[in-house]
Amino acid sequence: MSSRSFSHEHVAVSLALALIMMLTGRSEAQTQYYGKLIGSFPSSAGQGGVAGTVYAVDNNRLQIVGFSFDGSVTAQFRAGSTGSPSGNGGVLVPNEQGGTGPLGAYNNKKLVLALPEGTTLQDTVRWFAVWGQNSNLGHVTVPDNFDYPRQRNIGEFERRQHQVRSGDVTILNAKQFYIRNLHYDGLGPDAFFWAGQTDSPSSSGFKVPDHRGSSDEKLPRYTGQTITIVLPGDVTVYDIKWLSMWCILFRANFGEVFIPTDLNVPPMVEDVPVPPMPMMNCEELHRDMQVSWTLAGDNLDVELAGRVEDGDYMAFGISGCNDRVCMVGSDVTVAWYDGDTPRAVDYTLKAYSQCSGTSGVCPDDRVGGADNNVNITGRQVNGITRIRYSRPINTGDTTTDKVIDPSQNMYISWAIGPINPSGVAAKHHTRVEDQVRITFGRQASDMCEMIISAMPAPVTPWPTRKIKGDQVTNFTVRIGPTGGRRGFEAITGLPSWGIAYWLNGLLIPELELKRGWNYTFIVEGGDNPATPERYHPFYITDDPIGGYTQKTPAEKQQINVFAGVDERGMPTAAGRYCEYNNPNGDASETSETFAEYARTLQVDCRPGQSAQFTWTPDDNTPDLVYYHCFTHQYLGWKIHVVDEFTSGAVGVSAGTLTVMGALIAGALLLSYIDV
Numbered sequence: 001m002s003s004r005s006f007s008h009e010h011v012a013v014s015l016a017l018a019l020i021m022m023l024t025g026r027s028e029a030q031t032q033y034y035g036k037l038i039g040s041f042p043s044s045a046g047q048g049g050v051a052g053t054v055y056a057v058d059n060n061r062l063q064i065v066g067f068s069f070d071g072s073v074t075a076q077f078r079a080g081s082t083g084s085p086s087g088n089g090g091v092l093v094p095n096e097q098g099g100t101g102p103l104g105a106y107n108n109k110k111l112v113l114a115l116p117e118g119t120t121l122q123d124t125v126r127w128f129a130v131w132g133q134n135s136n137l138g139h140v141t142v143p144d145n146f147d148y149p150r151q152r153n154i155g156e157f158e159r160r161q162h163q164v165r166s167g168d169v170t171i172l173n174a175k176q177f178y179i180r181n182l183h184y185d186g187l188g189p190d191a192f193f194w195a196g197q198t199d200s201p202s203s204s205g206f207k208v209p210d211h212r213g214s215s216d217e218k219l220p221r222y223t224g225q226t227i228t229i230v231l232p233g234d235v236t237v238y239d240i241k242w243l244s245m246w247c248i249l250f251r252a253n254f255g256e257v258f259i260p261t262d263l264n265v266p267p268m269v270e271d272v273p274v275p276p277m278p279m280m281n282c283e284e285l286h287r288d289m290q291v292s293w294t295l296a297g298d299n300l301d302v303e304l305a306g307r308v309e310d311g312d313y314m315a316f317g318i319s320g321c322n323d324r325v326c327m328v329g330s331d332v333t334v335a336w337y338d339g340d341t342p343r344a345v346d347y348t349l350k351a352y353s354q355c356s357g358t359s360g361v362c363p364d365d366r367v368g369g370a371d372n373n374v375n376i377t378g379r380q381v382n383g384i385t386r387i388r389y390s391r392p393i394n395t396g397d398t399t400t401d402k403v404i405d406p407s408q409n410m411y412i413s414w415a416i417g418p419i420n421p422s423g424v425a426a427k428h429h430t431r432v433e434d435q436v437r438i439t440f441g442r443q444a445s446d447m448c449e450m451i452i453s454a455m456p457a458p459v460t461p462w463p464t465r466k467i468k469g470d471q472v473t474n475f476t477v478r479i480g481p482t483g484g485r486r487g488f489e490a491i492t493g494l495p496s497w498g499i500a501y502w503l504n505g506l507l508i509p510e511l512e513l514k515r516g517w518n519y520t521f522i523v524e525g526g527d528n529p530a531t532p533e534r535y536h537p538f539y540i541t542d543d544p545i546g547g548y549t550q551k552t553p554a555e556k557q558q559i560n561v562f563a564g565v566d567e568r569g570m571p572t573a574a575g576r577y578c579e580y581n582n583p584n585g586d587a588s589e590t591s592e593t594f595a596e597y598a599r600t601l602q603v604d605c606r607p608g609q610s611a612q613f614t615w616t617p618d619d620n621t622p623d624l625v626y627y628h629c630f631t632h633q634y635l636g637w638k639i640h641v642v643d644e645f646t647s648g649a650v651g652v653s654a655g656t657l658t659v660m661g662a663l664i665a666g667a668l669l670l671s672y673i674d675v
């Protein structure tokens, strides 16, 4: 920005402010907007010398202006819902730093306080106080049904000239406008965002910086971008009557929105993060996922936005094949929220399986590459997760990364799926279906509709299946699907890789086995380590997660293995590969019962021998152990080891005896299930 244009802008703003003050008769001090007034602490300074005025920022936050407290007594902020302020009737409100210790001294300070979770000004809080150990040092009262400040939707830009149109405009707070899907042809010679106090748009207005924060350059072309703009200086929405896209030279209004007079919006408090600069391009990958990007020199800035559930990742990157979409060989970023922390990890897809050793769906830095993603930020608003990262178009990692050629129409891989608790991507549940291609260096254009926030309806898990080892002592172990959203994840509360163990034709049954009895496991989970996606040796352990080979020596020290692994740490129960498939597609959501779902499956066995071992739990076996896959995590589930079998109460009464043999081709299986 040149100094000349700076002073120009400065003059414009000052003039505008002078004009506003003239028009409204407000002094400069009064133009400050702190939120909706709740009240002031008593002016007669009592013990502690408490003073200040309390405003509502929104339903969950307070702003105290001119707050003073001498710190001479032990005191905290408290809020309560009934009666008058008291020490035990309310909840502690952390200080402006989030701390909960005694308040220090304050002299005429401005503070923003967040109420504890679940506490709101509208429904919960009726008083807010500075509370000494046994005394009220000053309080304010919140009226019933308090109408707290909130964002306000003010409709679309009027469509007048130069193809101006937009989605709804929202006043986020007293200074920020959020303009959805803005279109403008970019051809106005001297066009700016322009705001003013007159009854309708006119040349007596002032410039409002555009989405780049600039009011030096005329407005660029907009092709459906969603942008945030901020009113300049001390101007707030309370000071203006309209916002327009205006050509100063021709005194022409291209389109405007009017500001309602009955506004009750939050103030812009300093801790409000200014929404990041919008990306210049956007494509919809799926109704639940969009990718936006800006090519910035040798770097690609990417934002992934998705309607994803907690614990789900969004993966996006370059296809493993140059001439079509293929997963193996893809160079993707796996992005998710790890608690409150956005993550965007550089992955490579060496094989179509969980990361194990140097194969599978692995972070680059586990398989000899580097994590090349930087500047990772994220937002989660209204059920939509947005994560941004930047990567070089050429990372120099030849084995784990693809080079992005901005001029080439490149094939794309993307997916959505769960992150497992160790922070590694598990198998996707939603993935690229079409041959998606992107030219990253294209003319900027935003092809995305707003993602509407609405989570799919929750599902009920299949009831847990149990097999009691009193009549059944042989177990055939095979691989099968996880039963969609009602299966493995819903049953265990753990993530799944998309495949799971099936024992005697049941998805991860819980076994009840008696100490001193012999149990035979006939394992058909694959025996060829060269095809990791079909190599699932079976073992029994006290580790709830499994995946023995993935563990460090230290981790191996922490766990016990009871069967299926020899003294050298090698698997002993690797047999031929049998898998239950759903040839007609996944019916987990349409099947009424688990049995109905199981009927849609077919078993497919490769040639070869089963592996077999007999295990006799004994007095040294804990009450709860697990059966798991030697190479992959989260394939198995629980074994309850008992001295005496429980009575029918575990859902294995005779009434639920079901012959599953008829259900699944190729296997005569006798099981107890409680569907």
Ligand SMILES: *[C@@H]1O[C@H](CO)[C@@H](O)[C@H](O)[C@H]1NC(C)=O
Binding pocket: 299, 374, 375, 390, 391
């Ligand atoms: C990361 O962010 C910093 C600070 O905003 C910026 O200077 C830098 O260029 C960014 N790096 C990339 C690769 O975008």
Ligand SMILES: *[C@@H]1O[C@H](CO)[C@@H](O)[C@H](O)[C@H]1NC(C)=O
Binding pocket: 473, 474, 520
């Ligand atoms: C259990 O497996 C063993 C060993 O394969 C076999 O001899 C036995 O007949 C099986 N028992 C039943 C009830 O199928």
Ligand SMILES: *[C@@H]1O[C@H](CO)[C@@H](O)[C@H](O)[C@H]1NC(C)=O
Binding pocket: 516, 517, 518, 616
């Ligand atoms: C278990 O197997 C062992 C070895 O085959 C045998 O000696 C023992 O009697 C069996 N125990 C039971 C309870 O069947």
